[in-house]
Amino acid sequence: MRGSFQYLLVRQDEGVLTITMNRPEVLNAFNDLMLEELTEAVESAARDDAVRCVIIAGAGRAFGSGQDLSVLASAHSAAEPVKVSTHLQKYHHLVQVLHEMPKPVIAAMQGVAAGISLNIALACDLRIASDEARFRQAFARIGLVPDGGGAYFLPRLVGLGKALEMALLADDMNAQEAERYGLVNACVPLAELEAATRTLARRLANGPTRAYGLIKELLYTAVDSDLPTVFALEGKLQDIAIETADHREGVAAFLQKRPPNYSGQ
Numbered sequence: 001m002r003g004s005f006q007y008l009l010v011r012q013d014e015g016v017l018t019i020t021m022n023r024p025e026v027l028n029a030f031n032d033l034m035l036e037e038l039t040e041a042v043e044s045a046a047r048d049d050a051v052r053c054v055i056i057a058g059a060g061r062a063f064g065s066g067q068d069l070s071v072l073a074s075a076h077s078a079a080e081p082v083k084v085s086t087h088l089q090k091y092h093h094l095v096q097v098l099h100e101m102p103k104p105v106i107a108a109m110q111g112v113a114a115g116i117s118l119n120i121a122l123a124c125d126l127r128i129a130s131d132e133a134r135f136r137q138a139f140a141r142i143g144l145v146p147d148g149g150g151a152y153f154l155p156r157l158v159g160l161g162k163a164l165e166m167a168l169l170a171d172d173m174n175a176q177e178a179e180r181y182g183l184v185n186a187c188v189p190l191a192e193l194e195a196a197t198r199t200l201a202r203r204l205a206n207g208p209t210r211a212y213g214l215i216k217e218l219l220y221t222a223v224d225s226d227l228p229t230v231f232a233l234e235g236k237l238q239d240i241a242i243e244t245a246d247h248r249e250g251v252a253a254f255l256q257k258r259p260p261n262y263s264g265q
C-alpha cells in the first residue's frame with residue numbers, strides 16, 4: 001500500500017488499517033480520484049495479510065455526503081456525458097471488494113452520511129456511530145434512485161418498511177434511531193467514537209482472521225439462500241476452519257485456561 005494519497009489518509013497500526021476519506025470542505029463528497037484511491041486502498045488491504053481489520057472513516061465533521069454534486073452537474077453539461085450506469089460500475093466494484101473483504105470492515109461514522117457514502121458504509125460489516133451522526137438516503141431529494149447497492153443492503157439491515165421510508169422521504173435518521181433499527185451496531189458519544197472504534201478494531205485484528213473471513217462468507221451467502229444450501233456451505237467452510245492454526249490455538253487456550261493468541265492463520 002502506498003503511504004500517501006491525495007484524498008485519503010491511511011494509517012496502519014497493530015493489524016488495523018484506518019482509511020479516512022479526506023475532502024472535509026465538501027463533507028467528503030466523492031470525486032473520481034477519491035473513489036479510485038479508496039478502491040485502491042481497499043483492494044490493497046484485502047490482499048495484505050498484515051491487515052486484519054479495516055476502518056473506513058471520514059475527515060472533519062461528516063462521514064460523507066455522497067457523489068460530489070458539482071462534478072455531477074459538470075458531467076451533465078459535458079459535450080459527451082458519460083452514462084451514469086457506466087460511472088456507477090466503479091462504485092459497484094468498490095462495494096463488491098468491501099463486501100468480499102476476507103477480514104472485518106468497520107465504518108466509523110461521526111457525522112452525516114448521505115447518498116452513496118451511506119451506502120458504502122452499509123456494505124461494511126459493522127458500523128459505529130457517534131450520537132451526532134445522521135443518515136440520509138438523499139437520492140430522492142434530487143430525483144434519483146438509491147445506488148451503490150443501497151437497495152440490497154438497506155432492507156436487509158432495517159427491514160423493507162423502514163428502507164422504503166428512508167428511500168422515499170430521504171429524511172435524516174438520527175443515530176439513536178439507527179441503533180434501534182440495526183442500521184448501526186453501536187452509538188457512542190462523539191468524544192468516545194475514535195477510542196470505541198479502535199477498541200473494537202483491535203479486538204477483531206487479534207481474532208481468528210481466517211475464521212472471520214469464512215463467517216462473513218457464510219452469513220452473507222445464507223441471507224439469500226435456502227437451508228440445504230446453507231448446510232452445504234457451512235460444512236464446506238467448517239472443513240476449512242477446522243484445519244486452521246487459530247482453531248487449534250482456540251481449543252488449546254480453552255483447555256489450558258488462558259487467553260488465545262491468534263496468529264490470523
Ligand code: LHQ
Nearest residue numbers: 025026027029065066067068069070084112114115116138
Ligand atoms: C457538497 C456535497 C456534495 C458537493 C455537501 N457535493 N458539495 C448519484 C449519481 C451519479 C453517480 C453516482 O452516484 C450518485 C450517488 C449519490 O451519492 S447522489 C446523492 C448525492 N448527495 C446528496 O445529494 C447530498 C448533498 N448534501 C446535502 O444534502 C447536505 O450537504 C448534507 C445533508 C450532506 C449535510 O448538510 P449540512 O450539514 O447542512 O452541510 P452543508 O449542506 O452546508 O454542506 C457543507 C459544504 O459541503 C457545502 O459547501 P459550502 O461551500 O457551502 O460550505 C456544500 O455545498 C458541500 N457539500 N455535500 N454531495
